[in-house]
Amino acid sequence: MANTYYQIHIQTIFAVKYRKAKIESEWEDNLHSVIGNLINESGGKSILINGVADHVHCFFHAKPSIAISDMMKSVKAKSSKWINDNDLLSERFEWQKGFGCFSYGQLQKNSVYRYVKNQKKHHEKVTFREEYLKLLNMFEIEYDEKYIFSKLI
Numbered sequence: 001m002a003n004t005y006y007q008i009h010i011q012t013i014f015a016v017k018y019r020k021a022k023i024e025s026e027w028e029d030n031l032h033s034v035i036g037n038l039i040n041e042s043g044g045k046s047i048l049i050n051g052v053a054d055h056v057h058c059f060f061h062a063k064p065s066i067a068i069s070d071m072m073k074s075v076k077a078k079s080s081k082w083i084n085d086n087d088l089l090s091e092r093f094e095w096q097k098g099f100g101c102f103s104y105g106q107l108q109k110n111s112v113y114r115y116v117k118n119q120k121k122h123h124e125k126v127t128f129r130e131e132y133l134k135l136l137n138m139f140e141i142e143y144d145e146k147y148i149f150s151k152l153i
Contacts, residue, residue, distance in 0.1 A: 008062045009047075009109055011116065012072055013055060013135070014099040019128060019149055021053035027088050032056070034082050035075055042071040047109075050119045055128050057116045072099050096149070100132060102139055 016022050023031060028051070035058060036046035045061040058075070062068060076095040083093040104112050115122070122131070129149065136143050 004064065006064050007106055008064065009104040009112065010060055010062045010068060011102045011104065011112055012058045012068070012099050013132065014072065014076060015055040015096045015128065017094040017096045019054045022089060022093060023051065023053045031079065031083065035079050038075045038078050039071065042066065042074055044071060048113055048116050050116050052119055052123050057119060059112055059116045068101055100135060102135060
């Protein structure tokens with residue numbers, strides 16, 4: 001083929017270290033914008049970034065030439081640096097290691113968009129742990145529960 005054509009829709013989810021509710025409503029929209037810009041700078045195309053106080057969902061288009069793990073490593077490092085450099089918290093901010101990554105087809109795009117957009121309402125009924133385990137199971141991703149979330153020591 002003379003050209004490469006693609007349509008890859010990705011949702012990634014990552015949590016604040018120890019799942020602490022540290023993302024404050026006063027600056028969470030700015031954080032979501034920063035994360036969206038970082039995804040765009042990494043070669044993706046941000047569709048929607050949203051979340052709640054202890055985790056973030058990123059919905060974006062990905063290029064086949066981009067390693068999503070490298071993109072998320074950069075996004076998480078630079079967004080936590082942004083939080084710390086702007087003194088948005090009295091203590092150091094960190095994301096938990098790792099992330100969830102889920103792919104969707106074109107026909108699922110609108111429903112995933114609505115799902116990400118309605119995170120606050122969704123989490124009035126469902127915990128992050130329940131949500132995350134449901135996604136892992138729905139996508140038939142094998143996991144060891146002892147490695148799902150870092151625990152406070």
